Amino acid sequence: MTGAAAERAEGDTGPRLDDLIEAERDIVARFDDVGLEVDFGALSVVSNIYRAASAIRRHMEQSVLGPEQLSWTAFVTLWVLWIWGEMEARHLAAEAGVTKGTLTGVLDTLERRGLVARRRHDDDRRLLSAGLTASGEELIRRLYPRFNAQEARIAALLSQDGRDAFASGLRELVRGLPLEDPS
Amino acid sequence: MTGAAAERAEGDTGPRLDDLIEAERDIVARFDDVGLEVDFGALSVVSNIYRAASAIRRHMEQSVLGPEQLSWTAFVTLWVLWIWGEMEARHLAAEAGVTKGTLTGVLDTLERRGLVARRRHDDDRRLLSAGLTASGEELIRRLYPRFNAQEARIAALLSQDGRDAFASGLRELVRGLPLEDPS
DNA sequence: TATTGTTATACTCTATAACTATA
DNA sequence: TATAGTTATAGAGTATAACAATA
Structure with a gap:
């Protein structure tokens, strides 16, 4: 051997x-x-x-x-805004897991479809926030239950007793990543 | 649920x-x-x-x-060819998790760099196989230990007793996906 | 000077579908 | 007819870097 x-x-x-x-x-x-x-x-x-x-x-x-x-990223963006409410762009990008350049494009698309609205800050005019419109909120409220139903089907692939340990392991990974650069 | x-x-x-x-x-x-x-x-x-x-x-x-x-996909392609040896293109695409269209481009790039070689089949001339060149094998043999060392750092984020259960859970998911279409 | 969001470039990957050459 | 790989198109995403406006 x-x-x-x-x-x-x-x-x-x-x-x-x-x-x-x-x-x-x-x-x-x-x-x-x-x-x-x-x-x-x-x-x-x-x-x-x-x-x-x-x-x-x-x-x-x-x-x-x-x-x-909707692309995956567009959906995640709507979801984040739904859960957390209006957010400044750089925090939204971080939360959605995209670069600020990508977020600009995603917000362009979502704004064009009337699902989100940009708002410039008066106190610091470099800053931008984005939030759901009524139409955007209607969409995500209607859509997320279907998304979550699929999430449930996926999670159901896990054996019952392993599921909590699995979720814990995932959290250990997410907490520990990204790793420090040194190899 | x-x-x-x-x-x-x-x-x-x-x-x-x-x-x-x-x-x-x-x-x-x-x-x-x-x-x-x-x-x-x-x-x-x-x-x-x-x-x-x-x-x-x-x-x-x-x-x-x-x-x-190297892009992630290019690396995975080299890795698959290293482990499994010369493969027909459609199986290679499936194994690397990309579409056949993407594989064409990846093979173009890798072939241009002299890391893989295409080979037409004589018995069925629609078929194409790809395999590592000596240079490609040298690269992946040198590179993978460094890749695996990073994988080990990542796996080390998992608590010792949870690690096996976590790996099992992952396998349950991978076995069960993709899900059947009906919601 | 530094920061925020935007823009630009070049690249990777996707889905879809047409195309070719074979079978 | 059907299959394998290629090509084409349009879209989404990445990294990197330059940019304008603002602080």
Whole structure:
């Protein structure tokens, strides 16, 4: 036995092979051949998070957002404004997870559709806030229950007892990211 | 399934408020105001997966991929070819998680840099395979250990006992997605 | 000088669909 | 007819950097 399997001393649980996705079993085997030491558990966590996130975004765009002609980012922007109320642009960009340049374009689109309104600040005229219009609020109130219903279907893929531990793990990751630059 | 609070029978632990990220506490409070029933656990899982995935991709692009002038997708493509060997284009696209149109462009770029080579099949001339060149293999062999070291730093954010349960949960999601279309 | 939002450039990726060459 | 890969179009997003207005 070579590679990852060989490192596993007795008592070390390691990743249970029968829990792995088929592709992961092949990868473990391939790394044995390649002869490089690899933290397979870490590989698995990172690549599967990315796969899950991509699949979720695609599902939401097709099932809920597409019919309303909303991009994922436009939806998140509306949602943030709904939950938090009117916000200054740079905070809104951070919360929606986009750059300020992207936010300008998203706000242009949403404003053109009458869903949000920009407002210049009188005290500091560099600042801009954005908030939902009545029409924007109507839209997100109507749309979010459908979005959340899909979220519920996705979360239902998790076994009942693992779900809380899973949510906790996610929070540990989100709290710890981004990592400091030094490798 | 209805609001998270409503589902919680006695003895059911539910999400512990002190485990939530600060922003999540505010969201729970806001939904109480808004007066809509929301599956908060599902909301939390989906939004945090997406946050984590975005942060991870950005971190990798800056710390490991940027200096090598590789996009995330280009890196994944090289990695897949390294692990699985020469592959037909449509399988490579599926494995890398991109459309065939995107793969054409990625292969153009990687081929121009001499990292992969296309090969037409003689038996069925519609088919195309791609494989690493010696230079491409040298690159990924040198690069992946650094990538995996960052994956390990990220996985280290997870508490030791939660890590296996977390990885299992991820696999449940990846296995179950994409969801069937019917809402 | 520093900051906010806007604009511009160049690139990556997406979905959709037409196109070619094969089969 | 159907399939594989390419090409084309339009849109969304990124990073980076320059810019105008304001502080």
